[in-house]
Amino acid sequence: MTESSTRHPMTGNEMSGESAGGMERHQYDVVVVGAGGAGLRAAIAAHESGARTAIVCKSLLGKAHTVMAEGGIAAAMGNRWPEDNWEVHFRDTMRGGKMLNNWRMAQLHAQEAPERVMELEDWGALFDRTDDGLISQRDFGGHKYARLAHVGDRTGLEMIRTLQQRAVALGIDVFMELTVTDLMKDPSTGSGQAGRIAGAFGYWRESGRFVLFEAPSVILATGGIGKSFKVTSNSWEYTGDGHALAMRAGASLINMEFVQFHPTGMVWPPSVKGLLVTESVRGDGGILKNSEGKRFMFDYIPEFFKAETADTVEEADRWYDDKKNNRRPPELLPRDEVARAINSEIKAGRGTPHGGIYLDIASRRMPEFIRKRLPSMYHQFKELADVDITAEPMEIGPTCHYVMGGVEVDADTQESAVTGLYAVGECSGGMHGSNRLGGNSLGDLLVFGKRAGEAATAYASSLGDNRPRVDEADVxxxxxxxxxxxxxxxxxxxxxxxxxxxxxxxxxxxxxxxxxxxxxxxxxxxxxxxxxxxxxxxxxxxxxxxxxxxxxxxxxxxxxxxxxxxxxxxxxxxxxxxxxxxxxxxxxxxxxxxxxxxxxxxxxxxxxxxxxxxxxxxxxxxxxxxx
Missing domain, CATH: 1.20.58.100 (Fumarate reductase/succinate dehydrogenase flavoprotein-like, C-terminal domain)
Structure with a gap:
């Protein structure tokens, strides 16, 4: 095919082109599929490691589902509790996942998350602050200490803004509104080449025109599977693309039975049913009540958590008042425990008029505190449900939120069983075991995004002239x-x-x-x-x-x-x-x-x-x- 020199519409970088009427083709060292936190961090790492890098995203840049992650980034920085460290975070993560986690991934995440948060700050992220000027950290379910670095309840948005700005400043090519439908593999049977990743095939969503990316390394960062369920907090992009692409290429998935139903999604009005209500509401003092006005979570404390969870209202309220009593309120149990308790109350007939239960922060915090700490939640309920959360409780219920399962990868490099294919973020499996703790997702994106980008570049660089080729028959x-x-x-x-x-x-x-x-x-x-x-x-x-x-x-x-x-x-x-x-x-x-x-x-x-x-x-x- 005769190629003409063209320039990328965003960056102005010179790219391979196409013949008149032919398929659009591009050549890179690393192609990242997905532009959420994991994809952006992987692309930045690949670019900074010397790779010719492209980001391909199904939606517009900056619209990734990561922006809906509101609570914060879990990292044992010790800014509020000096006793906190990576060992405690590691233990919390493993226990939250019921010990089914890949221990090495949980270890790397706990060790490296603080450095990744500081890196974000170096790149311009604006975090909330403690009184002495450190990055503020809030409480979240399943974490022994307050360790979520946050920006109000818009942490994911700030993270995407920062990473996107970094990627654009570096001049990384971005292909927006382009869907990848197939991964290309080298058909050669000589020199052990058969089955290596050779690129990715897709189409522009606007025009329907096909595009071929030739690259020895592909990083999948496509997010989750929530749109397979009727009630979900997930955005429209979450159709399991990375999971399915990897399987069709020959990779395996693990832990797919473990789907997290976030305890608190909106239940009214029907047009927004399932929309996420951040765990920060409970982290900042919100409590759960059934239709009888009972604070029911005390009836559902598992034996496994009794030593760390308050078993009386008075004990829990004392924790909220001074944070010195480390027996935590039961509303901050891991998400799977809270979701099952809510589900039990609804099935027992103690639900709200719209089939949920009540989440009440209005009776616990002053209106100005709520508006400052939870600005997105305040506006979300006011605009979509005509509910003022500073004055009345919210109606919430479980919503399909996250899949712990994903592509089986090497813990250190995030490479799958298919040479040249990497997966990171929600479309990879192992890190969270059977249940993800709140806040561990954003740290996961940063830690393993960086590792995947560096590993994919190292592999591509090692090939020299022995790069895989795309079979035209497969195209x-x-x-x-x-x-x-x-x-x-x-x-x-x-x-x-x-x-x-x-x-x-x-x-x-x-x-x-x-x-x-x-x-x-x-x-x-x-x-x-x-x-x-x-x-x-x-x-x-x-x-x-x-x-x-x-x-x-x-x-x-x-x-x-x-x-x-x-x-x-x-x-x-x-x-x-x-x-x-x-x-x-x-x-x-x-x-x-x-x-x-x-x-x-x-x-x-x-x-x-x-x-x-x-x-x-x-x-x-x-x-x-x-x-």
Missing amino acids: KAAERSALAPFEVEGGENPYTIQSDLQQSMNDLVGIIRTAAELEESLTEVEAFKVRAKSMKVEGHRQYNPGWHLAIDLRNMLIVSECIAKAALAREESRGGHTRDDFPGPNAEWGTKNLVVNLNAEGTGVDLHEKPLPVMPDELKKYFEEKS
Whole structure:
């Protein structure tokens, strides 16, 4: 193909071009798919390590779902509690994940998060301050000490602003509103090259025109899977793209049964059902009440947390008043515990008129405190629900929020089983075990984004002239696959299939699960897959949201099957996975992960068990001591 020299529309950098009427092509060392916190941090690290780097994002730059992370970045900086350190943060993370975490990832995260926060500040992030000028840190569920560095309740927004400004200042190429549909691999069978990543294929969402990125390193930073569920806090981009792309390329996923239902999402009005209500409301004093006015969380304190959790109202209130009593209010238990308690109250008939429970900070804090510490929440409820949270309680309920499962990666480099393919952030698995602590997500993005960017660059640099090549036959196959919905005669609307899938996942693979319902969900997923083969897209490729959804739906069906199949296999309750027919944790299940791969035919999911990585003795001691 004859190429002409073109320049990137944002940065002005010279790029490879295209022949008249041909496919757009670009060559890079590292291509990052996703422009949230993980993708931006990975791209910055790759660029600063010397790689020709591109960021490809499905939405507009700055619109990533990371902006919805409100509470803060968990990092043991010791600004409020000098006793805090990485060892305590490591222990909290492992215990929050019910010891199913990849211990090495939890260790690296706890050790490196403080430096990543300070780095953000060096790049211009404006954090809230303590009285003596240090970065302020707030309390969050599951953390022994107040350790979340924050900017009011807009921390994710400030993080994206800072990283985006850094990436643009460095001149990193950004391809906005471009969806990646396939990963390209080297077809060569010589010199051990077969199966290496060779690039990524996608299309401009505006024009429908295809784009090929040739690169030996691809970093997936595409976020989660929440749009497979009817009630979710996730934005429209979260259709499991990275999970599915990795599986189709030959990588495996772990921990997919563990889906976190955030305890507090809006339940009214219906147009915003599921929209996140930050944990900061509880961290700053908010309490949970049922329709009878009872502060019910005291009835749901697990034995595992009794030593650290206040078991009387008076004890909890004293903690809020002086922060010297380290027995914490039960509203700050890990998210899985709080979500199950709320769900139990609603099922017992003690819910609110709109099917939730009450979250009350108005009776606990002065209006000026609430408006200062929780400005986004104040405006969100005022504008969307006509509720003044400084004067009345909020109606909230559990919402699908985060998937702990993702691409199985090396802890130090974030590389998958496919050479040249890396995954970071919510689309990678292992760091959070069976349940993620609030605030650990933003730290995860920063710590492992940097590591992935550096590792991907090191690999690309090591290749010299032995770079993988893209097979033109694979490119043509990717084109045919993407255009297939246009060829169907009299098929079904993809929106109908998506709606039915979301309802099925909500009803059958939700916060409380049973074998019978999970088996039913798998049967329904198979039926959805049959229906998806005859999806019909009307119109042209330009400005065609139906086509976009048809492509996204393929990914949603893969990840939905992974979740249901793993949930059926794990016959216990642990973290974000609750089985009504196996109500407690099982010690045997606590020693292994469930791993899923695409089957040989590419039509379904295979599952097998894998032992947990063995934690070294020097780290085991943190769980043997009483604290």
